[in-house]
Amino acid sequence: MNKRDDQVNNEGTATEERSLPHRRVHLHSEHQQQGEQKPADMPISISIQGLNAYYGKFRAVKNITLDIKAKQVTSVIGPSGCGKSTMLRCLNRMHEETQNGRTDGKVLLDDEDIYDKRVDPVAVRRKIGMVFQKPNPFPTMSVFDNVVAGFKLNRFWVNKSELADRVELALKQASLWDEVKDKLNQSGMALSGGQQQRLCIARTLAVEPEVVLMDEPCSALDPVATLKIEDLIRQLTSKYTIVIVTHNMQQAARVSDWTTFLLMGDDRAGELIEYGETKQLFTNPKDERTEAYITGRFG
Amino acid sequence: MATATQSKLHVTDLHFRRRKIADRLAFIALSACAGITVFMLLIILSYIFYKGATQIDWNFLTALPKPAGEPGGGIRNALIGSVIIVALASLMAMPIGIGTAIFLNEFPSFWVGRAIRFLADVLTAVPSIVVGLAVYTLVVRPMGSFSGFSGSVAYAFIMIPIIIITAQEALRLVPSNLREASLALGVPRWRTILMIVLPVSSRALLTGLILAVARALGETAPMLFTSFGNAFGNVNISKPTATVPVVIYRYATGPYDDWHSQAWAAAFILVGVILLASIITRFVIRSKFDE
Numbered sequence: 001m002n003k004r005d006d007q008v009n010n011e012g013t014a015t016e017e018r019s020l021p022h023r024r025v026h027l028h029s030e031h032q033q034q035g036e037q038k039p040a041d042m043p044i045s046i047s048i049q050g051l052n053a054y055y056g057k058f059r060a061v062k063n064i065t066l067d068i069k070a071k072q073v074t075s076v077i078g079p080s081g082c083g084k085s086t087m088l089r090c091l092n093r094m095h096e097e098t099q100n101g102r103t104d105g106k107v108l109l110d111d112e113d114i115y116d117k118r119v120d121p122v123a124v125r126r127k128i129g130m131v132f133q134k135p136n137p138f139p140t141m142s143v144f145d146n147v148v149a150g151f152k153l154n155r156f157w158v159n160k161s162e163l164a165d166r167v168e169l170a171l172k173q174a175s176l177w178d179e180v181k182d183k184l185n186q187s188g189m190a191l192s193g194g195q196q197q198r199l200c201i202a203r204t205l206a207v208e209p210e211v212v213l214m215d216e217p218c219s220a221l222d223p224v225a226t227l228k229i230e231d232l233i234r235q236l237t238s239k240y241t242i243v244i245v246t247h248n249m250q251q252a253a254r255v256s257d258w259t260t261f262l263l264m265g266d267d268r269a270g271e272l273i274e275y276g277e278t279k280q281l282f283t284n285p286k287d288e289r290t291e292a293y294i295t296g297r298f299g
Numbered sequence: 300m301a302t303a304t305q306s307k308l309h310v311t312d313l314h315f316r317r318r319k320i321a322d323r324l325a326f327i328a329l330s331a332c333a334g335i336t337v338f339m340l341l342i343i344l345s346y347i348f349y350k351g352a353t354q355i356d357w358n359f360l361t362a363l364p365k366p367a368g369e370p371g372g373g374i375r376n377a378l379i380g381s382v383i384i385v386a387l388a389s390l391m392a393m394p395i396g397i398g399t400a401i402f403l404n405e406f407p408s409f410w411v412g413r414a415i416r417f418l419a420d421v422l423t424a425v426p427s428i429v430v431g432l433a434v435y436t437l438v439v440r441p442m443g444s445f446s447g448f449s450g451s452v453a454y455a456f457i458m459i460p461i462i463i464i465t466a467q468e469a470l471r472l473v474p475s476n477l478r479e480a481s482l483a484l485g486v487p488r489w490r491t492i493l494m495i496v497l498p499v500s501s502r503a504l505l506t507g508l509i510l511a512v513a514r515a516l517g518e519t520a521p522m523l524f525t526s527f528g529n530a531f532g533n534v535n536i537s538k539p540t541a542t543v544p545v546v547i548y549r550y551a552t553g554p555y556d557d558w559h560s561q562a563w564a565a566a567f568i569l570v571g572v573i574l575l576a577s578i579i580t581r582f583v584i585r586s587k588f589d590e
Contacts, residue, residue: 094483099407126485136476140498150484153494200480207484 045070045211045241046091046128051105053086053095060086062269063105066260068211073233073242075256075278077249079298082262083270084245085133088213091243092128093121109211126150128211129204134220135196137188137203144184146199147171150207166206173239174202175232194225198232205236212236214244218251230255249294253282261290344570351567354560360568364530364546370557374565376532380540384447384526385515387536388454393508395455396462397497403463404470405492416467422460430456431521439525447533447540450526457518458511465507469500502580509580513573519544543569 046068053061061083068074076084089095090103093114107114114124129150137146145152147167152158167184171177176198180191188199197217204212214233218226233242233255246252252259259278262270274281274290285291292298358373365372399419403412430453438449473496481491497504522528527539528549543565550562 092483094479097479097482122485122487124485125483129485130483132476132480132483134476136474136480138477138480138495138499140495140501149481149494150486153481153484153486153490203480203484 042072043070044068045109046243047106047108047111048091049106049108051087051090051103051107053083053090053103054101055086055098056100059267059269061090062265062267062271064262064270064272066272066275068241068243069258070241071237071239072257073237073244073255074258074260075252076243076245076260076262077247077252077293078262078270078273079264079293080247081268082264084247084262085215087262087270088215088243088245089130091211091213092125092130094125094130096121126207127209128213129207129209130213130215131197131200131204131217133216135193135200137191137196137199139187139189141188142185143180143188143191143199146188147202147206150203170202170206171199173205173236174198175228175235176202192225194221194228197221197225197229201229201232201236205240209240211241211243214242216245216247219247226251249282253278261285261287261293263289263293347563347567347570350560350563351565354564355567359561359564363532367553367558368555372561374541374543374546374561374568376529377541377543377546377565378568379532379534380447380526380529381516381542381544383534383536384450384522384540384542385454385512387448387451388458388515389508389512391451391455392458392462392511396459396507396511397466397504399459399463400466400470401492401496403467405488405496415463419460419463422456423464426520427453427457427518428520431524434521435524442537444537445525445527445539447526447536447538450522450540450542451536453521453525454515454518457521458515461511461514462507465510466500466504469503469507470496472503473499506580509576513576516573517544517569519548523548 044067048064048066048068051061051064052059064087076088078084086095089098089101091107091114095101095103103115105115109124109127113119114128137143138149141149144167147170148158148163151166152163168177168181171180176195179195180199183190188196191199197220201212201217218229221229230251233244236242237257244252244255256278259276259281260272261274261281263273265271274285274287276286281290282294285294358371360373360378361375362371362373363375399415403415434449434453434456438452439445442449477495477499478491481495482488486494522542522545526542526545528545529539529541533540547562547565547569550558550565553559
């Protein structure tokens, strides 16, 4: 264990001193301790096939093919502007909400193409939830209403006691229940930044998605709040498939089972450079550009 | 050369002094502008208060007008008429105005949006007497008589562009990440607009409505040939109906001293109601979580 830690540290510390001192790069523990290889044929949740994403004429993401494993955490890393977030937003059809945003290629959720003409994006988003960079609780709603917002706004009529149960469950799943159980009727905006972000996670979980996409969920948070969210992500992986975009490599190393490395090509479109088990990608990258990036030679 | 003890920060040259004087002058000139504005406003308000407030009693508010030359009488007919006509106009203008603003903001399409916004801007600048003329031709003539309803249509014409412009600004201020958050939860777009976007901007929307109401309340010209006027208490919107600004106009230009003072009193009430409306929007109707 120590040996492996050192290895990562040697490579990581060159430029990556942003991490907390007591939380140097170390891969999240389970697999590392057991040292076992993850099977390559794990069940697949989302299969991305030849995905391109455009803003008007500009292609931001180029020909990405990638299988995201079910009930695993997959991180997406890469330098700024390499299309990480755009790619993520293609996975629940949020990209098309951007002005001039369009995509081609296939994204299969359990073998069903979410870009099929007969598929309603609303239905896709109920199965594939999303947490954003900046905590964005609904300002006119209480903590309680925030949690059930998605759940309630999807229905015309709801049972009061069912609602309360759901709020408690979702807040417990998001490790927020103990902190807010006495202020469920206060504004969501009254919480701290980290709590707000966990509230947003609870809100997403309350809809009971299969996949949770996270777009740099900690970049607006302080280190302590960041750690809480990371712990939470590890807990959630037993039930949910998680895809997390991060510009923090230590975070990718800490929370994810699988890592995807994107890089901007000559035409400024983001391409998939390497995809593999997090441990392997960080300790023994196959592509020299990945190695250059994780050792801090650019980006 | 400065002496050794002199601070190098103590600048005393001509440039510096000229700059200081210019600064002073600019400050004085600008405060004078602000002062004149406030002064004029206060003069108008206090004169209306002085001339009007003294004339008001319960009878003035609740009685119908007396025949010309007889002392006493009130403006009940005009108060009720104004309320009915403006309320009806709001009912017409609000859905159309806010609906248009939602369309412009949530479904941005370059040409259509720009064109509608331009038309709304033009419409706010259309003189209200022209609006009255149009409504006279489109509503009063076909219906065959002056009516409160036609007055409401004229007011609605005046209110709609104001509501569109204020509502569009209000909706634009709703952070797009809230819309995205809602959409990402699988909430359909129409419910996102209804449950997230409108509540967040409710206060600004309401301010816009009040602004439009306040503007309409005082409009006289279009009422002259739409709702016309009525000396009897009338609540039937298909009949001619009295409104406060028309009463002010008639009384103020009439030959009797008694009418003049009643015009002042009516003016006071009009200003008071508009002022009250603004204050109420600011203080009473707040979103649940405002501190």
